[in-house]
Amino acid sequence: MSQTPARSHPALGLDDVVHQRVRLALLSVLVETGQAEFTYLRQLLELSDGNLGKHLNALSQAGYVELRKQPAAQGRARTWARVTRKGRRAFRDELTALEELIANHRRTEQHHDG
């Protein structure tokens, strides 16, 4: 008799690149606005230059974000971050996995109560 395969734990659906507080916050902003400038992101999320740069680079290397330098007439060039289609999908999948984790807990709780 065949057995029903065990339901995989929702934690297995979490993406290591996205499953991080700052990166998830960055993707939340970018999914909502499409693109944002480095300074805006730094101020909104209260991060240091180095910390923000590190996380943006990680997302960029995974193909979730595109970074573009906009030459400035005077002063420093502005860096814009834009979420890619792959990034939107990763963000959506991460939220689904997180919600599934919580739903999993609720199911367990109901099972214990019942």
Next chain:
Amino acid sequence: MAERTAAEWRAAELLTEVRRTREMARAVARSWWFPMVVFGGIALAAAAIDASGSGLAIALWWPLAAAAGFAAVWRYYRMRSRRLGVGVSRYWQPGLWVVAMPAAVAGGEAAPAWLAPAIPYAAVAGCFLLLAWRCRSWELLVAAAALLTASALAVASTEPGVLADAGCGLVLVCAGLWSRARVILP
């Protein structure tokens, strides 16, 4: 009672934080007040032209004013995006207005006489409903409800053209100014 695992606690925390961050970003991206005021002004001017009774003037007014309105809205979003350093959905919002306005005019012409006055309101209300859903905005939902009410009242009116344009314009301008007062800038 089942104990939450560390992963489940972390999931709940992360989801709460994501919701908070998205609301902050959305609050900044809220900038539909400008197209509302621009196209409300265009509709109010159309009411004045309608009242003067010149058919040619009103026929020319809508395409020219809608094109000028779209250019103004596009420029506004471009400047805002540069100033704030954040994308503000420059294309789909004015795009909706550009679709809604001619649809309102053409629909008004094509519909049966008794229904025609309601079409401009209904087209813009549809546009508001889409925006309200996209932007999760109660303000836009209230404005859409007001426009649909105005749409029903317009059907009962004896001076449809002027009332439809004026009513639509007033609702748009008021909703735009209300929305403007609620915009949060960083």
